[in-house]
Amino acid sequence: MTVTVVNPATEETIATLDEAGVEEADAAVARAKAAFPGWRDVTPRERGRLLRRLATLVEENGEGLARIESQNVGKPIAGARGEVAMVADVFHFYAGAVDKKHGETIPVAGGVDMTFREPLGVVGLIVPWNFPLNISSWKLGPALACGNTVVLKPAELTPLSALELARLALEAGIPEGVINVVVGKGRIVGQRLVEHPDVAKIGFTGSTEVGRGVMKGAAETIKRVTLELGGKSANIVFADADLDQAAGAAPYAVFDNAGQDCCARSRILVEHSAYDRFAELLIEATRGVTVGDPTDEHTDMGPLISRQHRETVASFVEGEPLFRGDAPDSKGFWYPCTLVEATNDDRVAREEVFGPVAALIPFADEDEAIRIANDTPYGLSGSIWTSNGARALRVARALDTGVVSINSNSSVRVATPFGGFKQSGFGRELGMHGLDGYSEVKNVFYSTEG
Numbered sequence: 367m368t369v370t371v372v373n374p375a376t377e378e379t380i381a382t383l384d385e386a387g388v389e390e391a392d393a394a395v396a397r398a399k400a401a402f403p404g405w406r407d408v409t410p411r412e413r414g415r416l417l418r419r420l421a422t423l424v425e426e427n428g429e430g431l432a433r434i435e436s437q438n439v440g441k442p443i444a445g446a447r448g449e450v451a452m453v454a455d456v457f458h459f460y461a462g463a464v465d466k467k468h469g470e471t472i473p474v475a476g477g478v479d480m481t482f483r484e485p486l487g488v489v490g491l492i493v494p495w496n497f498p499l500n501i502s503s504w505k506l507g508p509a510l511a512c513g514n515t516v517v518l519k520p521a522e523l524t525p526l527s528a529l530e531l532a533r534l535a536l537e538a539g540i541p542e543g544v545i546n547v548v549v550g551k552g553r554i555v556g557q558r559l560v561e562h563p564d565v566a567k568i569g570f571t572g573s574t575e576v577g578r579g580v581m582k583g584a585a586e587t588i589k590r591v592t593l594e595l596g597g598k599s600a601n602i603v604f605a606d607a608d609l610d611q612a613a614g615a616a617p618y619a620v621f622d623n624a625g626q627d628c629c630a631r632s633r634i635l636v637e638h639s640a641y642d643r644f645a646e647l648l649i650e651a652t653r654g655v656t657v658g659d660p661t662d663e664h665t666d667m668g669p670l671i672s673r674q675h676r677e678t679v680a681s682f683v684e685g686e687p688l689f690r691g692d693a694p695d696s697k698g699f700w701y702p703c704t705l706v707e708a709t710n711d712d713r714v715a716r717e718e719v720f721g722p723v724a725a726l727i728p729f730a731d732e733d734e735a736i737r738i739a740n741d742t743p744y745g746l747s748g749s750i751w752t753s754n755g756a757r758a759l760r761v762a763r764a765l766d767t768g769v770v771s772i773n774s775n776s777s778v779r780v781a782t783p784f785g786g787f788k789q790s791g792f793g794r795e796l797g798m799h800g801l802d803g804y805s806e807v808k809n810v811f812y813s814t815e816g
C-alpha cells in the first residue's frame with residue numbers, strides 16, 4: 367500500500383510513500399519505548415543543547431522546509447517561510463525551558479516534601495494537514511523537553527515536512543528512536559496509537575469529531591490526552607472601533623491559509639450602526655487578497671487542500687453571496703474569497719467551514735454581541751475591536767474562548783498558552799503551559815525523623 371502526495375495547486379503527484387499499518391505503528395512504538403530510558407537520562411543541559419541544535423538546523427534548512435510545506439499544502443511561499451521561522455522559535459523556546467520548569471518544596475511535618483515533573487514515556491502525536499510542521503513542533507518541543515520519546519503521525523495528505531524534520535532531528539544528534547514518524551491512515555495508525563498500551567499520552571490536533579473518538583479510545587488505557595479541536599471564532603467589531611483598521615485586518619483573519627485555520631474568524635459580528643460602512647470597507651479589503659500560484663512571492667492565498675474539501679466548502683454558500691473574489695480556473699483546488707450575510711442560526715455560522723468563507727452577522731449591543739459569540743459549541747479564539755478599553759476587557763472576560771485578542775486578530779505566540787474551551791478541546795500548547803501536558807507531577811516525602 368502507498369500514500370500518494372499531491373500538490374493541491376497543480377493536482378500533480380509530488381511523492382509516493384509506503385503506507386504504514388498497525389505493524390509499522392507497533393514497531394515505531396517499540397522503538398520509542400526502547401529509546402525512552404536513554405532520552406530521559408540525558409542531562410537537562412545536553413537535552414537543551416540538542417533541541418537548540420535542531421532549532422538551528424530548521425533555520426539553516428528553512429527555505430527547503432518552506433518549499434515542501436508550500437508545495438504540499440498549497441501555502442503561499444511567503445507565509446510558509448514565516449511558519450518555518452516559528453518552528454525554529456518553538457524549538458529555541460523549549461531548548462531554554464528544559465531546566466526552567468521547577469518542582470516545589472512543601473512545608474510538612476516530619477520531613478521534607480518535594481515534587482518532580484516526570485516524563486510520561488512514549489507519547490503519540492497526531493496532527494492535521496493545515497499547519498503540518500507548526501503543529502508538529504508545538505507538540506514535539508514540550509514532549510522532548512520533558513524527556514518523552516514520540517511517535518508522530520502526520521496527516522495522510524501532508525506527511526513530507528514531518529519526515530524532513532525527523533531527518534534534521536537525527537542530524538542534530540537527537541538519538542535514533544526518540545522521534546519516529548509513521549505515515550498512514552488515521553483510522554488505522556492513529557487509532558492504533560490511541561489504543562496502544564505502551565503509549566502514555568496522545569497529543570491530538572484535528573477535528574472535534576475525530577477528537578471525540580480519540581478521547582473515547584484513550585479511556586480504555588486511561589491515556590492522557592490533549593485535544594486541540596475545531597473552532598468557529600467570532601471577530602466582534604463595535605461601532606467605536608477604528609473601522610478602517612478592523613476591516614483591513616479581517617480578511618487575513620479568515621482567508622489566511624485559505625480559511626483552513628482552526629482560529630479563522632469566520633463569524634464577523636458587526637454593531638448595527640457601523641454595519642453598512644464596515645461591509646463596504648471589508649469588501650474593498652477582500653478585493654485586495656491575491657489568490658493564485660503559491661510559489662509567487664506576492665500571493666496571499668493558495669488553493670484548498672483537496673477536491674473533496676472544496677466540495678464541502680462550496681456547500682456552505684447558498685444563493686448569491688455579498689462578495690465573491692477571483693480565483694484561478696486552472697488545475698488546482700481553487701476557491702475564491704467569499705463573504706456572506708447570515709444570522710447565527712445559519713449553517714455557515716454554526717459549522718466549521720474550514721475554507722475562505724466569512725459570515726457577516728449584525729448585533730445590537732454589547733450583550734447581544736457576547737450572546738452571539740458564545741452561541742456555538744466551539745471556544746477556541748476570537749477578536750474584539752473597540753476604542754473603549756473597559757469594554758474590551760469586559761467582553762474579553764465574558765467570551766467562552768481560550769484565546770482572545772483586542773484590536774488584533776492574532777492567536778498564536780511561541781511564549782503564550784494556546785488552546786480551547788468547550789468543544790474546541792482542552793489542554794494548552796505553547797509557552798510554559800505546554801510543558802504541563804507532557805509531564806506528570808511526582809510527590810516525594812523524605813522523612814527527617816530517626
Ligand code: NAD
Nearest residue numbers: 493494495520521552553556557572573576594595596628
Ligand atoms: P482530522 O480530525 O480529520 O485529522 C487529524 C488527524 O487525525 C490526522 O492525522 C488524521 O489522520 C488523524 N485521524 C483521523 N481519524 C483518526 C482516528 N480514528 N484515530 C486517530 N487519529 C485519526 O482533521 P483534519 O481534517 O486533518 O484537520 C482539520 C481539523 O483540525 C479542523 O477541524 C481544525 O479546526 C482542526 N485544527 C485544530 C487546531 C487547534 O489547535 N485547535 C489546529 C489546526 C487544526
